[in-house]
Amino acid sequence: MxxxxxxxxxxxxxxxxxxxxxxxxxxxxxxxxxxxxxxxxxxxxxxxxxxxxxxxxxxxxxxxxxxxxxxxxxxxxxxxxxxxxxxYVPGTTLRESVKAYGPLGGVPLTRFAREAAEGVAAIHAAGVVHRDLTPGNVMILGGSPVIIDFGIAYEARAGQETRPGILIGTPAYLAPELVEGEAVTAAADVFSWAATIAFAATGRPPFGTGSLHGVCFRILRGAVDLDGVAEPLASLLRLALRRDPDARPSAAWFAGELAQWSLEPMLARTG
Known part of the structure; x- marks a missing residue:
């Protein structure tokens, strides 16, 4: 034995x-x-x-x-x-699930986006920046997201910076400030959250595939592909994908907006 x-x-x-x-x-x-x-x-x-x-x-x-x-x-x-x-989170990653079953849509997508935003907001409330939020680092458990892998996370107050020419994280979902080696803040996670939700909605990385140079160029130019993402979610994601990190609302704000959407049908039925 x-x-x-x-x-x-x-x-x-x-x-x-x-x-x-x-x-x-x-x-x-x-x-x-x-x-x-x-x-x-x-x-x-x-x-x-x-x-x-x-x-x-x-x-x-x-x-x-x-x-x-x-x-x-x-x-x-x-x-x-x-x-x-x-x-231990049994199940599959968002990347594996979308590959096997196709993109999310409708109410399940809105709920998934809200819950993922709540998870990111909790990370930030604890004074932590995840830095590698991607479809491969989000598990799906009972239809809800569970964020994993804090391998390159750090405390926001540490004020760490990336270095130009050295990418840490998954390039297709990195905020432009990480690509350029600028200071990393919670806003970088907000950008990655939006890129991850765009993938959940379309099955495609929102800044395309191909060479690292090409992907990073599209990120820096803001050439995002949201074709197939329904409104008003597409407009909400564009806010989170703004080039300027100071112009992106917080993860808690996005969670609140998405929560309001889920309440509106119920209010209409009871009004």
Whole structure:
């Protein structure tokens, strides 16, 4: 019989994801509950910079409380195998779901957009910027979004900046200020939220595909493709995709606007 692999108190069941810096396992905790364990890759486990980034991820995600954001449960960066433990979200990512079943529309799309905005607003209320909100980092659970992967998130008050020529994040969903290496604020997440919702509505990245240079050029020029996104959602997304980060309303504002839309039919029926 093969030995049971453990990491801390967690029994590892199977690999469910592999990235450039970490491996994600489906695991079971001491109470028999399924969790997701993200472990630094073996070749990075002893690297101080990698461990600092993991510690920053734990600090950032641990501040956030929302039903639309995966909960941080545990973590250890001091052992031989540094890891984090988060809520396990069964199901598929938004990217996988749209690829398999097609874009969202109508009431389900409006609800999904509102709930995702609420999740982003909760991240910002905790003083955190996610920096990598994409269709691949939004899980779908019961039709609702759950934001995952705080690998490059940081505390907004830290005032971190990107560096020109070095892109951190998923290029097709990056705000223009990240492309240009300017200061990163919560407004960058608002831009990425809108780009992600545009993908949910159309099945296409809103700034196209192809070369990195071409995608970044369209982002900087504001050449967004919202063809097929119905009004008034299209106009709302254009507000969030404004070139100037100071001109974008907050995630909480968008959540409130979308919540009003869901109330209007009920008010009409009871009026």
């Amino acid at each position: 093969a030995a049971v692999e453990r990491l801390g108190e967690y029994r590892l069941l199977e690999r469910i994801g592999v990235g450039g810096t970490a491996v994600v396992h489906l695991a079971v905790d001491s109470h028999g509950r399924e969790v997701a364990v993200k472990e630094l890759r073996e070749e990075l486990a002893g690297e101080p910079d990698a461990k600092r980034r993991l510690a920053r991820e734990i600090l950032a995600q641990g501040k956030v409380t929302s039903r639309y954001v995966a909960r941080l449960l545990d973590g250890d960066v001091e052992g031989d195998r540094p890891y984090t433990v988060t809520q």
